[in-house]
Amino acid sequence: MTETVVHVTTLEQWKSVLDVWFKQGYKWFVFEKGDYLEDVFAGSSHYLILDDFIYQNKKNDHKSFIEYSEFMAQQKEDNKMATVYEVSQSVFDKLQKIKNHEGTSLVGAVSVNAKYIKSIEVGNKAIIRYLADDPAIEFKVKEPLYRLWLTDDNGDKLFFWIDEGRPDWVGAADEAFTATLEEIEKWQTPAWEIEKIE
Known part of the structure; x- marks a missing residue:
């Protein structure tokens, strides 16, 4: 996927861009799907980034970006399509x-x-x-989703997840990090097995 970087200057613009991406099924890299993270938006200029996940930056580290108005114009054009x-x-x-x-x-x-x-x-x-x-x-x-799991010393099944940006494990399957097979393979090590989510 080609990276999209949108420059927003208000909380309303921030939420509006996120609404579009949430409806398309994207989520934050680490945080809960659908959370606006208003506390992250501190009133200064921001850049929302969409790649395989949603990211944000307070300053422009990107060669190319689009302004909020241009992004919204593109959405109107895209909505005319299928x-x-x-x-x-x-x-x-x-x-x-x-x-x-x-x-x-x-x-x-x-x-x-x-x-x-x-x-x-x-x-x-x-x-x-x-x-x-x-x-x-x-x-x-729909592209199938996958997660990683392993069995601990007690024979319990544990699942891979990302806690505040760092890899960790969790006991509940519904809290596991889930993604496409391509993304899951980036996180796999010899300890973790890949499992397709039905």
């Missing part, structure tokens, strides 16, 4: 089967699978538009 929904492989495969509606009409395929379509958390309107070949709606398979 809306992409990420779903599991099984949901994607089922939607393809319904979309192909072999041996029946599309309306018939939707009727037969109405309960299943309703159970998908994306929303019925988006799914129906996708099935009807609306180019503004796109579905893709």
